[in-house]
Amino acid sequence: MVAKLVDEVIIVSEHLKSYLPSISYHVIPMGIDINLFSPMQLTVARQALGLPLDKRLVLFVGDPTRTEKRFWLARESVDVLQNQLNVELVVGHGVLHADMPLYMNACDVLLLTSSSEGSPTVVKEALACNLPVISVDVGDVRMRIAAIEGCVLCKDDCPSTISDALITVLTRNQRISGRHSVLSLDEELLTQTVLQVYQRVIGKGL
Numbered sequence: 001m002v003a004k005l006v007d008e009v010i011i012v013s014e015h016l017k018s019y020l021p022s023i024s025y026h027v028i029p030m031g032i033d034i035n036l037f038s039p040m041q042l043t044v045a046r047q048a049l050g051l052p053l054d055k056r057l058v059l060f061v062g063d064p065t066r067t068e069k070r071f072w073l074a075r076e077s078v079d080v081l082q083n084q085l086n087v088e089l090v091v092g093h094g095v096l097h098a099d100m101p102l103y104m105n106a107c108d109v110l111l112l113t114s115s116s117e118g119s120p121t122v123v124k125e126a127l128a129c130n131l132p133v134i135s136v137d138v139g140d141v142r143m144r145i146a147a148i149e150g151c152v153l154c155k156d157d158c159p160s161t162i163s164d165a166l167i168t169v170l171t172r173n174q175r176i177s178g179r180h181s182v183l184s185l186d187e188e189l190l191t192q193t194v195l196q197v198y199q200r201v202i203g204k205g206l
Contacts, residue, residue: 007201010194012119013140026197029119029140031187037101037128039179045106049099056085056170059107059131061092061100061122062114070157073113077162085170104129109169113157114138124185127178134165150176 003009009025011017017025046053058078064071071091078089089111092103102111110126117139124144126133133151134189135141139170150172152165 002038007204008197010197014143015140016118024147026193028190028193028197029124029180029185031185031190032121032124032128032182034128034183035106036098037125039130039175040101040105042105045102048102049106051090051106052088054086056087056173057104057107057133058087058089058166058170059092059126060089060102060113061110063093064091068116069115070113070115073157073159073162074111075077076159077111077113077166080159080163081166081170084167087166087170098187100125101129104131108173109134109166111166112136112138112141113162115157117141127176127182130172130175130178132169132176134162134169134174135163144181145178148176148178148181150174151178182187 003020003023009023010028011025011057012029014027037149043053045051051057060071060074062069075089079089080086090103090107092100095103099139104126104161110131110134112120112123112135123133123135123141125145133145134154135145136157140152145153150169152169153160
């Protein structure tokens with residue numbers, strides 16, 4: 001209803017167009033700080049955070065109490081692996097944004113289990129750090145990781161499917177080449193794109 005009343009519409013991913021009436025729109029994803037989120041040595045990051053050096057670490061970013069984040073699914077999927085791998089789930093919640101790159105560089109994989117997302121910034125930040133991503137098919141994640149070797153888009157949200165993906169990525173034990181795929185998402189560049197839309201609106205009012 002609101003979209004019919006405004007001069008311009010911005011959405012963060014193409015899949016959100018299904019919620020709009022037949023109007024024109026701009027797809028402008030949330031940008032990321034490319035300089036802040038960059039690769040660094042895993043051992044250095046773990047030592048800075050006091051995380052163990054002898055475990056495979058799975059990163060979950062978000063508030064575990066938020067229903068749509070489905071922390072229970074991440075927890076259950078990691079618990080399945082306890083008899084196969086020396087693995088630990090690390091929760092990135094209540095963390096300073098400036099410290100999040102340390103968590104991403106300290107961990108072996110980012111796990112996204114949300115039931116609903118638009119264009120999750122955490123996935124793009126992980127790619128900027130060359131951190132492998134395992135995710136359910138939500139938001140625009142498919143488009144972000146489909147072509148990146150070492151990332152896995154789960155075919156469903158069963159804990160067994162997610163745990164199988166974790167085994168694949170954790171036994172591969174390699175960083176990905178994801179940074180190049182998000183360089184165009186530099187927040188400074190996207191801010192200019194948003195400003196251009198605002199300027200169009202201002203121009204219509206003159």
